[in-house]
Amino acid sequence: MAHPALDLSGITVTFGGIHALTDVNLTLKPGQIHALIGPNGAGKTTLVSVLSGELKPDHGTVRLSGENINSLKPYQRARRGLLRTYQLTALFQHIPLKQNILLSLEARDRARLSIGDLFRFGVSKRYASEVAEILENFKLTDKADVVPSSLSHGDRRRLELAMAIIANPSVLLLDEPLAGLSTADAVALVEMIQHQLRGKTPVLLVEHDMDAVFSLADEITVMVNGNVLLTGSPEEVRNSEEVQAAYLSDEDDF
Ligand SMILES: Nc1ncnc2c1ncn2[C@@H]1O[C@H](COP(=O)(O)OP(=O)(O)O)[C@@H](O)[C@H]1O
Ligand SMILES: [Mg+2]
Structure with missing residues (x-):
């Protein structure tokens, strides 16, 4: 069986006493757009830093096409795509x-x-x-x-x-690509991600704009307080009571 494009298992990161990530698992399948969402402080940026190699996790493994890349520096990971x-x-x-x-x-x-x-x-x-x-x-x-x-x-x-x-790239990390764009520019960029990347390049998308997330993502991982709450299809995430509860308890920003 083909390896996932990217596979994170058991990723744990603590800053002093703060548990930024606890035992996070995430799999990015070939050609998929996988969105990572969650309220502020959920651990999204920390996870992207672990992936790019800027931050070393306390525990856990990052695999790129099946290969353990834990010990690789950011530029070495970039060179591998x-x-x-x-x-x-x-x-x-x-x-x-x-x-x-x-x-x-x-x-x-x-x-x-x-x-x-x-x-x-x-x-x-x-x-x-x-x-x-x-x-x-x-x-x-x-x-x-x-x-x-x-x-x-x-x-x-x-x-x-x-x-x-x-x-x-073998995997592209898009960290809030729509941040700061006008509505027209955001719409144009979403259309380009859709046409130029979807089905071709595996993408991990961290984005606050939920309309964009639901229109682009094949799969969504919802994180809250450093834990994965749910990974599922946009439909499953939309219908999840747990997710709705998490949104309601932090409705200022999602
Ligand atoms: N460099 C750091 N030092 C201490 N705590 C941090 C650091 N970076 C993030 N945190 C803490 O880790 C948790 C996750 O933060 P972050 O990954 O930025 O979440 P998100 O991007 O989802 O808003 C938060 O509680 C945040 O305060
Ligand atoms: Mg962040």
Whole structure:
């Protein structure tokens, strides 16, 4: 049987006397968007930090495609394809978008290109249609000649997502991708996550916007006070009395 894209088992983290995570298990299946939700203090950010390797758990194991990656540093995990969007902002701020995209396509294929290819003119010509397609898919065509530093917030978020997808991650961690976006920009980004990632790249999505979570997620894990309350389909989560009770006891922010 194929290994899950990502598998967390028995993750426990304490800060002094605070139990930030207690025996957390979570499995991300290939091609799935798995949302992680829960009120403030539930442990979502702590779990993402454990995954990316910035925080060492007291107990538990993180496996990427079946391989134990506990001892790997964040950059080593990134090299194996476990990417967090902000790690991808390897954007060259002073060169146009189309050049940034071209460079990341070349970086993606470096191992496959021969020395001859790299010296030959026309490599960038070969990528021209792929660059154009990416700009189109992410609604950035009219920004092709703009430098990243002068993009709007929404354009920038879409470019980051495009760069993430070009890198062809084995698992993508999206930590509040909609935070701070206007409604129109949020709708556009949700649509892109839906079309460009769903069914292809396994995604762990931490997001406060419940409409987005319920429209995107194949599976949802609800955490409360460092514990997993429930993992299930959007339908199961929506209908769970336990989840509703947790929402009601913390209705300010979910
Ligand atoms: N660096 C830290 N030092 C001490 N306590 C922390 C630290 N980071 C998080 N916590 C505590 O761990 C718990 C989980 O926090 P967090 O992972 O940020 O939750 P969430 O992202 O779901 O809001 C909270 O009680 C929080 O106060
Ligand atoms: Mg948080």
